[in-house]
Amino acid sequence: MYLETVSEEEARGDIADVYAAERGDMGAVMNATRSLSARPDLLVPVDRLLNQLRDGFSLGLEAFRMITLVVAKHVPSSYCSHVYFRGLSRFVGREQALAIQRDHHTAGLTDREVAMLDYAQQIAIDASRIAPADIERLRALGFSDLNIADIAYAAAYRCFLSRYFDAVGAEAEPGFLDDDPAVRAQLAVGKS
Incomplete structure (x- = not known):
């Protein structure tokens, strides 16, 4: 960590x-x-926003974690890739989480899931290129405006936090690193 932080012993x-x-x-x-x-x-408002967004996510926790993993890849954030790979693996299994992280288009997802992740990925890469047609595609697949807003919030929030973590030198804890060196390498998309 590059900055001085409050230790557990000092926390009040x-x-x-x-x-x-x-x-x-x-x-x-x-x-x-x-x-x-x-x-x-x-710390408290940022933590509260994450908890409120995640816990009230209109598309469920699995979708939230898929979005976060795909966005982390494109930020790019190794820290968040390792953490959210571990979390998503609990929902969909390790191999499926790896497939989604590698390329969500070839991971056997539904058209709806692919569209959701395409939108989230575009937010991470360049949100200024999102057009009304992108929103209409999501609506045509049954996403409500609340769902679309949640996808945008989740993707934008992950961009914000992932960039912050890299900027201040936060590193993934050993417990989040996969035992397989090839998997660790796949998830090491940014700062190691």
């Missing part, structure tokens, strides 16, 4: 609460969360 108040919740959920406080403590007044 809201930061201590966020750290304790993460330790309870994940068994440890992630470097990503610690990196947010460099600006203590923003």
Whole structure:
């Protein structure tokens, strides 16, 4: 980590609460969360936004994790690729998560899932190129405007946080790194 952050021992108040919740959920406080403590007044709102977006995601947690993994590849963010690969693998299995990360067009997904991930990928690459036709494609596949907004929020939020994590030197914890060196290499899309 390039910046000074609040350690678990030093954490007080809201930061201590966020750290304790993460330790309870994940068994440890992630470097990503610690990196947010460099600006203590923003840690809670940023964490709350992630939780609200993820927990209330209109397309479900599996879709949220697929979007995040695809966006992380195109940011590019090795940290978020490793973390969200691990999370998505619990839903769809390791091989399917690898296939989605490699190329969601050839991963055996539905047309609806491919369109969702195409939209998220375009947000990561260059959102200024999104046009009304892209939104109409999603609507034609049954996505509501709420669903489309959720995809955009999830993709844009991941771009924001992934870039922040790289900018302050947060690194993936060893527990998120796959045992297979070839998989680790596939997920190492940005800063290692």
